[in-house]
Amino acid sequence: MSTHIGAEPGDIAELVLMPGDPLRAKWIAETFLEDARCYSTVRNMFGFTGTFEGTRVSVQGSGMGMPSASIYAHELINDYGVKALIRVGSCGALVESLKLRDVVAAIGSSTDSNMNRARFDGLIDYAPVADFGLLRTAVDVAEARGISMRVGPILAADAFYTDRPDLYDRLADYGVLAVEMESAALYTIAARFQARALTLLTVSDHIKTGERTTAQEREQTFSQMVEIALKTIVS
Numbered sequence: 262m263s264t265h266i267g268a269e270p271g272d273i274a275e276l277v278l279m280p281g282d283p284l285r286a287k288w289i290a291e292t293f294l295e296d297a298r299c300y301s302t303v304r305n306m307f308g309f310t311g312t313f314e315g316t317r318v319s320v321q322g323s324g325m326g327m328p329s330a331s332i333y334a335h336e337l338i339n340d341y342g343v344k345a346l347i348r349v350g351s352c353g354a355l356v357e358s359l360k361l362r363d364v365v366a367a368i369g370s371s372t373d374s375n376m377n378r379a380r381f382d383g384l385i386d387y388a389p390v391a392d393f394g395l396l397r398t399a400v401d402v403a404e405a406r407g408i409s410m411r412v413g414p415i416l417a418a419d420a421f422y423t424d425r426p427d428l429y430d431r432l433a434d435y436g437v438l439a440v441e442m443e444s445a446a447l448y449t450i451a452a453r454f455q456a457r458a459l460t461l462l463t464v465s466d467h468i469k470t471g472e473r474t475t476a477q478e479r480e481q482t483f484s485q486m487v488e489i490a491l492k493t494i495v496s
């Protein structure tokens with residue numbers, strides 16, 4: 262096993278879906294994968310491997326925030342040979358044109374995290390971006406299924422509860438669609454270790470209107486996003 266994942270070599274597929282919520286990982290495995298088997302319960306951060314349309318796929322919870330997601334992305338790639346990761350998360354909409362339950366594909370991720378500033382000695386504002394091939398496939402898959410998916414930049418924030426909502430408005434002025442808490446780290450680590458990564462999100466709450474989904478919905482719905490992610494990662 263690696264430090265935080267209780268799997269043997271070969272237990273984890275090269276293709277991984279990565280929700281923050283470990284119970285969403287369980288729901289995805291039980292709902293969408295054939296012959297799903299749980300390979301790790303360490304810290305209750307569940308991981309499962311099964312097949313989707315005949316291809317081995319794993320689903321691994323990553324926890325909330327970039328320090329946690331970084332650990333899982335790093336170990337999946339470096340200790341288990343994972344080649345492609347699609348985050349399937351929830352997000353808060355920053356723009357009025359997005360509605361609750363809309364699906365978003367993150368082309369790039371701004372962040373207020375200090376992790377990349379430390380990585381580049383504070384000298385470079387590194388721009389974490391999605392893998393172009395995965396993004397292009399996801400767009401094609403969504404179109405073929407008649408699912409409207411917004412593609413654009415997002416914010417990966419360290420804090421869920423912000424003291425600076427004015428900055429969300431300013432980011433929206435610059436085209437930033439939504440806020441979540443992991444994508445910048447996922448894109449950076451995938452780039453660093455030559456893996457492919459994409460972040461797909463479902464709008465779980467709306468920063469402008471105050472509308473929100475329930476915890477149960479965030480765990481067990483969002484099927485359209487998961488279907489796009491699975492079809493994309495096996496293509």
Ligand SMILES: O=P(O)(O)O[C@H]1O[C@H](CO)[C@@H](O)[C@H]1O
Nearest residue numbers: 280281282325350351441442
């Ligand atoms: O639903 P998940 O994938 O956890 O994603 C979002 O939800 C959590 C906050 O509620 C953060 O992890 C954020 O990125």
Ligand SMILES: O=c1cc[nH]c(=O)[nH]1
Nearest residue numbers: 351352353440441442
């Ligand atoms: O990080 C997140 C996730 C969902 N909704 C938010 O407002 N922020």
